[in-house]
Amino acid sequence: MEEKKQASRLWLWLGAAVVVIIVFFAARSLTRERLPIREARVGRESLVNQISTNGLVQPIVNHEVHSPLATTVKAVYVQQGDVVHAGKPLLELDDVQARARVAAAQSGVKAAQAALESAKNNGSLQERQGAAADLSRARIDRDQAQRSLDALTKLKATGAASASEVSAAQERLDTADAALHAAETTSQGRYAPADLARAQAALDEAEAGLAAANEIEAQTRPVAPFAGTVYTLNAGRSEFAEDGKLLLQIADLHKMHVVAYFDEPDIGQLAVGEAVSITWNARPGQVWHGHVARVPTTVFEYKSRTVGETVVDVDGGDGELLPDTNVTVTVTTASQKNVLTVARDALHVENGKPFVFKVVGDRLVRTPVTVGTSNLVLTPVLAGLQEGDVVATGTTNGLPLQEGEPIRNMQ
Numbered sequence: 001m002e003e004k005k006q007a008s009r010l011w012l013w014l015g016a017a018v019v020v021i022i023v024f025f026a027a028r029s030l031t032r033e034r035l036p037i038r039e040a041r042v043g044r045e046s047l048v049n050q051i052s053t054n055g056l057v058q059p060i061v062n063h064e065v066h067s068p069l070a071t072t073v074k075a076v077y078v079q080q081g082d083v084v085h086a087g088k089p090l091l092e093l094d095d096v097q098a099r100a101r102v103a104a105a106q107s108g109v110k111a112a113q114a115a116l117e118s119a120k121n122n123g124s125l126q127e128r129q130g131a132a133a134d135l136s137r138a139r140i141d142r143d144q145a146q147r148s149l150d151a152l153t154k155l156k157a158t159g160a161a162s163a164s165e166v167s168a169a170q171e172r173l174d175t176a177d178a179a180l181h182a183a184e185t186t187s188q189g190r191y192a193p194a195d196l197a198r199a200q201a202a203l204d205e206a207e208a209g210l211a212a213a214n215e216i217e218a219q220t221r222p223v224a225p226f227a228g229t230v231y232t233l234n235a236g237r238s239e240f241a242e243d244g245k246l247l248l249q250i251a252d253l254h255k256m257h258v259v260a261y262f263d264e265p266d267i268g269q270l271a272v273g274e275a276v277s278i279t280w281n282a283r284p285g286q287v288w289h290g291h292v293a294r295v296p297t298t299v300f301e302y303k304s305r306t307v308g309e310t311v312v313d314v315d316g317g318d319g320e321l322l323p324d325t326n327v328t329v330t331v332t333t334a335s336q337k338n339v340l341t342v343a344r345d346a347l348h349v350e351n352g353k354p355f356v357f358k359v360v361g362d363r364l365v366r367t368p369v370t371v372g373t374s375n376l377v378l379t380p381v382l383a384g385l386q387e388g389d390v391v392a393t394g395t396t397n398g399l400p401l402q403e404g405e406p407i408r409n410m411q
Helices: 002-030 096-120 125-158 163-188 193-219 264-269
Strands: 035-041 043-059 062-066 071-076 091-093 228-233 246-251 256-263 275-279 287-294 299-302 305-314 326-343 348-350 353-360 363-368 378-383 390-395 407-409
Touching: 043 264, 043 378, 071 096, 096 193, 125 163, 256 264, 256 287, 256 326, 264 305, 275 305, 326 390
Parallel strands: 035 407
Antiparallel strands: 035 390, 043 256, 043 326, 062 246, 071 091, 228 246, 256 305, 275 287, 275 326, 287 305, 299 305, 326 378, 348 353, 353 363, 353 390
């Protein structure tokens, strides 16, 4: 009897142990072994793809005033920030050197004109008068030599003159003929065609020098070439200005563009006409709008980045964007409405093929998908999922997502 009781107690303890083990593994299966995940629901959204970078504001219509020579500033007629009309005097430089250069250039032109005139008319008036006198003397000398020869020839026939005297007279006639020919050539063509060409070239050079001198003199009294705003002024009355110094800049602040520097991987998304928003830290909350006017044609190194230079025209400029300021440029490369989307964090790629872990009951099912171009948050789904599907975006314990794993939502 006692042995039966002990056996019953043993079986009772064994049963209790089995129950405890079953409860332990059941609890473990329901809690510890379930993968804690974060979930996201597939839905329809307006999808906007954007890329951002830095850019530099530059005026489209810009004019710079440089000192044309080393001189001093006599007067300044504007201040930085002034809005001026076309033709408004801006400043005045000491023009003594400029006027001296103009006078020297004018003298050079007159000398070159005189030289060309001489070449065209076979010499100056004085030279032509001298040539005419030489020609007249040569003709007289030749006639006298001819008469002397004729007379000696007659005398030789009568025996009154020797043959040597006739020969000497012939030589004098030949010399007179040569002198007459030379005088005639000089009076008719003192200058060759090459001489005329050199004289014309010298005049062209002198006139170009005069034009340059006049331009320099005009630059000592610059005026506004168009209506705009003086946004840079580096000149003060009586200050010295070295040759080439930038004195003033004027621009139409309502016509601006931005030179933006996009990283090489983003260049392929850019296209002429894409909408652009522009922000400037100096004016928080204010946004300017524009469009891509020119896409990069090459890449280069820029502050440790490989970038392409993109030109963005500002639409309807309000004059508030200042030249040479650094701004943030955001280009909208694509915009779609009512698109089936999934959280970008839920997308995985293996061997070039995208997939997600779809939540089916309390399990994960690996599901292949076809997607479009993602933005920073969402990815458009072209095939593989339906609106309302739930996918896993990750785990809360750092373990990887695996197909078939029992899960529990931690959101």
